[in-house]
Amino acid sequence: MKISIQDANTLNSIRPLDIMAYLRSNKWQEVQRIERGAFWAKEIANVSYELLVPFDSQIRDYTNRVVDILRVIEKAEARTQVEIYEDLTAINADVIRPRLLGANADGALSLEQGMRIHQEARNMMLAAACSALEKRPLFNKRKPEQAMNYLERAYFGIPQRGSYIMKIISPVSPRLAAGKDLFGNDLEPDEPFERQTVRTLANALNAVEIACREVAAKGDIAPMKIAVNRGVSANLCEALVGLHFGAGEKGVNFSFSWAPIRGIPQDTVSSATITMDSIPILQETVRIFKETETIESSEVLGTVNKLEHEGEMQGGLKTKNKTAAPSAGGAASI
Amino acid sequence: MTLNDQKEQFSFAYARAVAATARIAVVESTVDDDSVDLTFQQRAGGGIVRSPRLEAQLKCTEIANLQENHVSFRLELKNYDELRTTDLLVPRVLIVVLVPDELANWLEHSEDELAMRRCGYWLSLRGLPASDLAGDKITVRLPRINQFNVAGLQGIMQRIGNGGFP
Numbered sequence: 001m002k003i004s005i006q007d008a009n010t011l012n013s014i015r016p017l018d019i020m021a022y023l024r025s026n027k028w029q030e031v032q033r034i035e036r037g038a039f040w041a042k043e044i045a046n047v048s049y050e051l052l053v054p055f056d057s058q059i060r061d062y063t064n065r066v067v068d069i070l071r072v073i074e075k076a077e078a079r080t081q082v083e084i085y086e087d088l089t090a091i092n093a094d095v096i097r098p099r100l101l102g103a104n105a106d107g108a109l110s111l112e113q114g115m116r117i118h119q120e121a122r123n124m125m126l127a128a129a130c131s132a133l134e135k136r137p138l139f140n141k142r143k144p145e146q147a148m149n150y151l152e153r154a155y156f157g158i159p160q161r162g163s164y165i166m167k168i169i170s171p172v173s174p175r176l177a178a179g180k181d182l183f184g185n186d187l188e189p190d191e192p193f194e195r196q197t198v199r200t201l202a203n204a205l206n207a208v209e210i211a212c213r214e215v216a217a218k219g220d221i222a223p224m225k226i227a228v229n230r231g232v233s234a235n236l237c238e239a240l241v242g243l244h245f246g247a248g249e250k251g252v253n254f255s256f257s258w259a260p261i262r263g264i265p266q267d268t269v270s271s272a273t274i275t276m277d278s279i280p281i282l283q284e285t286v287r288i289f290k291e292t293e294t295i296e297s298s299e300v301l302g303t304v305n306k307l308e309h310e311g312e313m314q315g316g317l318k319t320k321n322k323t324a325a326p327s328a329g330g331a332a333s334i
Numbered sequence: 335m336t337l338n339d340q341k342e343q344f345s346f347a348y349a350r351a352v353a354a355t356a357r358i359a360v361v362e363s364t365v366d367d368d369s370v371d372l373t374f375q376q377r378a379g380g381g382i383v384r385s386p387r388l389e390a391q392l393k394c395t396e397i398a399n400l401q402e403n404h405v406s407f408r409l410e411l412k413n414y415d416e417l418r419t420t421d422l423l424v425p426r427v428l429i430v431v432l433v434p435d436e437l438a439n440w441l442e443h444s445e446d447e448l449a450m451r452r453c454g455y456w457l458s459l460r461g462l463p464a465s466d467l468a469g470d471k472i473t474v475r476l477p478r479i480n481q482f483n484v485a486g487l488q489g490i491m492q493r494i495g496n497g498g499f500p
Binding site: 034037050052063067068071 | 361363364365370373377383384385387389416419421422423424426497
């Protein structure tokens with residue numbers, strides 16, 4: 001279906017810098033600058049297309065200029081205006097779309113379901129952010145500050161129909177040439193944490209898919225433990241289980257759109273599916289990881305009954321299996 | 335179809351015929367909030383601006399107020415303000431197409447010719463002062479020398495292509 005966008009507010013929400021970033025990332029070239037804008041051109045199948053992009057969204061004819069731009073890109077790239085609009089408004093963001101396969105066909109969710117899936121989606125992103133910092137099977141309640149801060153920057157977009165498709169938008173800074181080092185080699189700046197988080201999530205979901213099959217075949221948790229190196233954690237598995245049960249219990253499909261301003265990351269999948277039959281394996285993974293993994297950097301409050309030296313030690317107390325430093329009130333950090 | 339619909343379609347057809355003959359592309363505006371009906375686009379016009387563009391608002395009237403050197407037209411103040419603004423990337427003009435009183439006389443067709451009566455005039459309102467007159471309309475004067483014909487349109491595009499205005 002060919003749909004053209006005619007709503008002025010919608011058109012005006014597209015910003016000039018995002019248009020330019022989109023064009024640059026789609027191999028359009030700026031060919032001439034004039035006083036208030038620039039011409040961009042691209043040749044596709046021996047047909048030359050041309051656009052006039054304003055520098056300022058405050059000019060009186062901005063809406064008409066955006067209409068022209070959408071019309072030309074639609075024709076040149078053979079894509080719908082809705083698709084182009086989606087890309088233009090998320091040009092500086094990675095987008096994760098969890099599709100809840102068990103939701104009603106009309107996309108309706110109860111208030112209870114809605115609240116749960118959003119909470120689980122938030123937990124999933126937090127687990128990915130923690131794994132981006134350090135690969136561990138279990139993250140305790142106190143999460144790293146950087147991961148918590150990430151939750152303030154990522155946000156939910158307007159969901160789409162088609163079962164129920166959530167939209168999680170993770171803004172990311174553009175990839176810019178960082179110049180050369182002393183030896184004339186191109187400098188590769190570190191990937192921003194936001195991109196690391198989304199990439200970790202994509203890899204972890206892919207690892208979950210593969211590990212579930214192997215666990216089912218072998219009857220052993222070992223493949224899931226190996227998958228920890230790709231970002232799988234009890235926290236992630238728990239969130240996936242929650243998403244599954246939050247809406248219809250038919251699994252969850254994930255698709256990723258990568259911010260054009262940073263390009264598509266290497267060696268990373270852009271879709272993954274958590275099937276219904278993998279849910280019991282994920283539940284068992286959560287249980288085993290929680291029971292067997294050490295929780296670090298945690299404070300345990302309680303009465304110290306007995307502390308013993310093991311061998312000759314100075315300046316501290318050592319229990320038989322662990323070191324402890326008693327603090328006021330009987331608390332000990334382990 | 336109302337008479338106003340007929341006038342609109344007739345004026346669009348007239349402008350398109352002129353542009354087609356001048357080898358200038360025409361795009362109809364789909365966002366009706368801005369006093370713009372058509373956009374003219376010329377590729378590789380040969381000037382310093384790569385591809386000159388022009389936007390136009392079209393009016394069609396059978397009430398011809400022809401003076402010796404100009405045509406007077408009563409324009410809505412809202413349109414006047416939107417056409418006189420300078421805060422634009424693409425310049426704008428007003429095109430007023432005059433038609434005969436009798437609908438039957440608008441078009442004549444034979445195997446030899448297709449005649450559309452009467453003709454259009456254009457005016458750039460760019461930079462004109464705000465109106466301090468009472469009422470919701472203002473009289474604008476379109477010079478009769480500004481006929482919207484092939485040479486007239488090409489001249490406009492050439493001036494825009496050279497970095498100027500219509």
